[in-house]
Amino acid sequence: MNLVGRMQRNVDRHYLPWLIGLALAGWALASYDFNLLVLTIPNISKTLHLSAGRVGSLVFFVYAAEFVMALLAGRVMDAWGRKGVWQYTLVGAAIFTGLTFFVNSFLWLVVVRCLASAFAQTELAISVTMVTEETPGERRGLLYSVVQGGWPLGVFLASAIYSLTIGYGWHVVFLFGVLPILVVIGGRFFLREPERWEHLQEVREAKSDHDSRKARRLMRRYSIDPETANATPVRRLFGEAGPVRRQLVLLSVVWLFYAASFTATNVYITDWLTRSGVWTATGAAHLLLVAAGVGFGFYVVGGWLGERSGRREVLIGTACLVAPLNLAFYFFHPADAWGWLLYVAVYQVTNGTWSGAGYAYWGESFPTEVRGTAIGWLGGMFALGLLIGAGIWTIVIDAAGRNVAWLVVAVGLAVGQLLSVFLRHIDPGQELEAVDTGSAPESATA
Numbered sequence: 001m002n003l004v005g006r007m008q009r010n011v012d013r014h015y016l017p018w019l020i021g022l023a024l025a026g027w028a029l030a031s032y033d034f035n036l037l038v039l040t041i042p043n044i045s046k047t048l049h050l051s052a053g054r055v056g057s058l059v060f061f062v063y064a065a066e067f068v069m070a071l072l073a074g075r076v077m078d079a080w081g082r083k084g085v086w087q088y089t090l091v092g093a094a095i096f097t098g099l100t101f102f103v104n105s106f107l108w109l110v111v112v113r114c115l116a117s118a119f120a121q122t123e124l125a126i127s128v129t130m131v132t133e134e135t136p137g138e139r140r141g142l143l144y145s146v147v148q149g150g151w152p153l154g155v156f157l158a159s160a161i162y163s164l165t166i167g168y169g170w171h172v173v174f175l176f177g178v179l180p181i182l183v184v185i186g187g188r189f190f191l192r193e194p195e196r197w198e199h200l201q202e203v204r205e206a207k208s209d210h211d212s213r214k215a216r217r218l219m220r221r222y223s224i225d226p227e228t229a230n231a232t233p234v235r236r237l238f239g240e241a242g243p244v245r246r247q248l249v250l251l252s253v254v255w256l257f258y259a260a261s262f263t264a265t266n267v268y269i270t271d272w273l274t275r276s277g278v279w280t281a282t283g284a285a286h287l288l289l290v291a292a293g294v295g296f297g298f299y300v301v302g303g304w305l306g307e308r309s310g311r312r313e314v315l316i317g318t319a320c321l322v323a324p325l326n327l328a329f330y331f332f333h334p335a336d337a338w339g340w341l342l343y344v345a346v347y348q349v350t351n352g353t354w355s356g357a358g359y360a361y362w363g364e365s366f367p368t369e370v371r372g373t374a375i376g377w378l379g380g381m382f383a384l385g386l387l388i389g390a391g392i393w394t395i396v397i398d399a400a401g402r403n404v405a406w407l408v409v410a411v412g413l414a415v416g417q418l419l420s421v422f423l424r425h426i427d428p429g430q431e432l433e434a435v436d437t438g439s440a441p442e443s444a445t446a
Contacts, residue, residue, distance in 0.1 A: 015134075015192075016134060016135065016143075018191075019130070019131065019134055019191065020131065020135075020143055020146060020147060022191065023127040023130065023131050023147045023150075024146060024147050024149065024150045024153075025150065026086075026090060026123050026127060026150070027123055027124070027127055027147055027148065027150030027151060027154070028150035028151070028153040028154040028157065029090070029093070029120070029150075029154060030090075030093065030120040030121060030123040030124070030150075030154065031150060031151040031152075031153070031154025031155055031158070032154035032155075032157050032158045032161075033093055033097050033116060033117065033120045033154075034117055034120060034121065034154070035154060035155045035158035035159070035288070036097075036158045036161070036162065036173055036174055037062070037113055037117070038158075038266070038267055038269070038270060038288075039158055039159060039162040039173075039270060039281075039284075039285050039288070040162065040166075040170040040173055040174075041055055041268075041270060041271050042270060042271060042274050042281040042284075043166065043169075043170040043281065044109065044170055045271070047170065048105070048106055048109065050106065052271070052275065052397050052398065052402075053394055053397070053398045054106065055268075055271055056268075056390055056391075056393055056394025056397065056398075057394060058106075058109065058110055058113070059263070059267060059268070059386075059390040059393075059394075060387060060390040060391055060394060061110050061114055062110075062113055062114050062117045062118075063383050063384070063386040063387035063390055064114070064383075064387050065114035065115065065117065065118035066117055066118045066121045066122075066380075066383035066386070066387075067380050067383035067384045067387055068118070068380075069089075069118035069119065069121070069122050069383075070121065070122055070124075070125055070376055070377075070379035070380035070382070070383050071376055071377060071379075071380040072376075073085055073089065073122045073125055073126060073376050073379070074125055074372050074373045074374070074375060074376010074377055074379065074380070075372075075373050075376060076372075077125075077126060077129060077372030077373070077376060082126060082129055082130045082133075082372065083130070083191050083192065085122075085126055086123070086126040086127070086130065086191075087185065087191075089119045089120070089122040089123060089126065090119070090120075090123065090185050091119075091185055092115065092116075092118075092119030093116055093119040093120035093123075094178050094182055094185065095116075096112050096113075096115040096116035096119065097116045097120075097174055097178055098174070098175065098178040099112050099116075100112050100113065100116065100171070100174035101171045101172070101174055101175050102171075103171070121379070121383065122379065124359070124379050124382070125372075125375045125376045125378070125379035127147060128144070128359050128360075128362055128363050128375050128379075129363065129371055129372050129375050130191075131143065131144050131147055131363075132144065132360070132362075132363030132364065132371070133363075133368070133371070136431070138307075138429045139307075140360055140363070140364065141303050141306040141307045141311060141357065141360040141428055142300070142303040142304055142306075142307050143303075144303065144359060144360040144363070145299045145300050145302055145303020145304070145306070145355075145356035145357070145360065146299070146300060146303070148299050148302075148303075148355045148356055148359055149295075149296040149299035149300060149356070151295075151299070151351060151355065152291075152292040152293070152294075152295030152296050152299065152347075152351060152352070153292070153296060154292075155288055155289075155291070155292035155295070156289060156292040156293050156295075159285050159286070159288045159289035159292060160289060161173060161176045162285050163282065163285055163286070163289070166282075243424070244366060244367070244370070244374075247365050247366070247423070247424060248365075248366070248374055248377065248378075250419070250422055250423050251362065251365065251378055251381075251423065252377070252378065252381045253416070253419055254315075254416070254417060254419050254420050254423070255378060255381045255382050255385055256381055256384060256385040256388065256416075257385065257413055257414070257415075257416025257417050257419065258354065258382075258385060258414075258416075258417050259381070259382045259383070259384070259385025259386045259388075259389060260385045260386070260388045260389030260392065260409065260413045260416075261322065261326070261350070261389065261409060261410055261411075261413040261414040261416075261417070262350055262385070262386065262389065263386055263389030263390050263393055263409060264326070264389065264393060264405070264406055264409040264410035265326060265329075265346055265347070265350045265410050266347070266350060266351070267386070267389075267390070268393055269284070269288070269343075270284040270285065270288070272402055272405075272406065273287075273333070275402055276333070276402070278333075278334050287339075287340060287343055288347075290340065290344065291343060291344045291347035291348075292347070294344055294347075294348070295347055295348060295351055295352050296352075297352075298348040298351070298352025298353055298356065299351070299352045299353075299355060299356040300356065301352065301353060301356065302314055302318075302352055302353035302354065302355065302356020302357045302358075303356040303357060303360065305353070305356075305357065306356065306357035306360060306361070306428060307428045307429065308428070309428075310425055310426065310427065310428055311357040311358065311360055311361035311426065311428065312361065312420065312423045312424070312425050312426065313425070314353060314354075314356070314357035314358075315354065315357060315358055315361065315417075315420040315423070316418075316420050316421055317353075318349050318353045318354045318357075318417075319354075319414075319417035319418045319420050320418070321349045322346075322349050322350060322354075322414040322417055323411050323412075323414040323415050323417075325342065325345050325346045325349060326346060326406075326410040326411045326414055327407075327411045328342055329342045329343055329346050329410075330403070330406050330407065330410070330411070361423075361426065362374075362375055362378055363375065364426055364430070365426065389409055389413065392408065392409055392413075393405050393409050396408050396409070
């Protein structure tokens with residue numbers, strides 16, 4: 001039986017749908033928590049008397065917390081396992097989302113939302129790692145695009161809850177973020193560690209016991225080099241020149257530009273539209289509701305295209321559309337049919353097709369020994385990009401106004417996504433052990 005056949009035999013037909021469903025729900029609730037803040041920013045600004053610059057600084061601090069948490073989670077995943085870290089992050093998100101109800105000052109708003117968002121956004125790095133390691137090669141990209149589709153579901157849910165409950169005040173809106181998260185936390189007690197990570201631990205133990213025969217036998221199962229199994233992931237990723245480090249650096253740069261531009265189109269968007277004097281806060285919420293409602297299908301489209309033509313190619317095609325669509329929205333953003341249609345298109349290229357292919361591409365770019373650390377690092381780069389975008393937005397909107405801020409962040413920074421042309425092509429449909437990362441031993445891929 002070939003490698004693919006052996007892998008497919010090991011996939012539990014009942015467990016995999018459960019894992020995908022919980023990952024989808026967890027990511028939807030992380031998105032829900034994040035977008036509750038996005039939607040309530042105009043209301044919070046009014047209650048706490050926040051200027052545009054102070055709103056910018058709030059988001060800046062939130063992303064700084066997400067950056068630190070993502071880096072920590074990646075390292076802990078490789079050292080202690082994926083399942084426990086995944087559970088604890090969602091527990092933290094639930095606690096601090098609920099505590100937002102009691103916020104009555106800008107300082108406490110910053111503290112509580114930093115912690116809630118940091119825990120919630122760490123969901124991304126962990127779900128990418130766990131789902132990647134459990135899904136068969138020929139369906140990996142499509143299945144993970146379904147998980148990523150949780151983001152627009154979270155936006156849709158947040159927009160719906162906001163519209164139904166904002167009449168009771170923005171504090172009450174955040175209370176509705178707690179109960180769904182608790183349900184998913186309960187479901188995750190039935191998850192298990194990925195078999196690949198448990199196998200890596202066996203290899204490490206054999207290496208520590210100087211049992212080279214057992215280590216070689218284990219290596220034939222999932223192609224882990226026993227000579228590098230105990231190496232520090234950070235040293236392997238950054239201290240050794242080669243294709244793994246090159247891929248990590250390139251992905252980091254591409255995602256920094258992507259995330260920085262994303263802040264304008266997906267984070268400050270309600271604040272930017274309402275300050276135009278044309279859109280109301282409710283109208284902007286309805287716009288996000290429609291865009292997210294359409295959005296789930298585009299995540300699946302991105303995953304499907306990635307399975308057919310390659311995920312890198314989907315990233316390149318999407319990158320070519322982002323800046324032109326953002327520029328078009330700048331000129332046609334009034335609350336009319338053109339404004340609605342253009343933002344729906346902007347939303348799909350800044351979310352659906354990019355994420356539907358991109359995060360599965362993360363998972364298959366690195367060997368198991370360093371996958372958690374690498375994806376945690378890239379999750380940190382996403383947060384750092386948001387941090388950079390928030391910082392630039394805050395400076396520019398205070399100095400030159402909302403129009404220049406959009407042109408600089410939404411349009412100018414989006415051009416950097418075209419650096420995805422330098423990423424390496426990975427043939428879709430391969431098992432993780434068959435992907436040539438440049439670090440596996442020859443015997444492992446023979």
